[in-house]
Amino acid sequence: MWVFGYGSLMTDGWEKGFDCTQRVTAELKGYRRAFNKASVTNWGTRDCPCPTLNLVPEASANSLGIAFEFTEVRRGEVEAYLAKREGKNFKLSNLEVIADGSGAVQALVPLYAGKNIIQSHDMRTAIELACHAKGSSGKCSDYILNISEQLKMLGINDPAVTEMREILCKAPSG
Template sequence: MDEFWVFGYGSLMWNPGFEFLERVDALVHGYRRSLCVRSFVHRGTRDSPGLVLGLDRGGACRGMAFRISPDKWDEVIDYLRARELVTNVYLERRVRLQFAGGRRVEAVTYVADRDHEQYAGTLDAFEAARVVHEATGQSGPNDAYVFNTLAHLRQMGIRDQWLEQVVSEVERLRAA
């Protein structure tokens, strides 16, 4: 491997937690950003799980790619594994990314494990909003996580219509 890239689709985009040489808008085909992972601790409980982002099969996802210096490869992969594989709800995968202009690179990313107990499956925006509206965990209300995620995506110029629908529905539930 000549280059080491990491693909982020959620908080990793604005809070990577590691040194990088370059950050580039990137698109991955075959996966989509989704609130498909149940949170039993940070954004919910076992009795009332919240939802957090996962990269799930189907569609495409715009995110950020980070190029890592060769002398940092081991350090960054160790950091990512400690951050992303705490409950093993994510699987480490290599994916092909496309940059503006057509350049393609291979990157490491973390996708939702559909066989894990925390995998919530494909939810429509209304069901996801109901779960998000009701859940709170050690790190606070689930809706704060979702609103913060959407705000960061917008700041980065990334449009996620499904997540926008979820937020609109949560706002409707708050007002009811």
């Protein structure tokens, strides 16, 4: 069984607790990263949500991330962990990814299906929220800069993350 990570799942070492047999770069076609999931607890509040990463469908897009392989006997444990970690508003979708060295594989991909979506596609609005939002896990701007750094360390250049980081770093409060 495979799991595809596109955010914090890529780098925090969660997979070690489930005897991951392989960890490789992978590509998910037909989706792109977007900062449109409103974090209202960890990185923001209801009054000032933090725009956090989500994947949105777009036919011509692709997202690079990390694919983790586990033995089939660990499936139940891995799925239960992901369901708890990601929360009730994430659906574990079975999608095809292209895993380095293994080709096309079916992988579980956590996709947000809740109502906390930032409807505005205006980058100015997203940056304003990112500069001011703060939640139980810290400042939204730190979340964005950390995601950007994680992708950089993995050699992944994502346009949405790069643009958000560049604008955030130029913002007066960023």
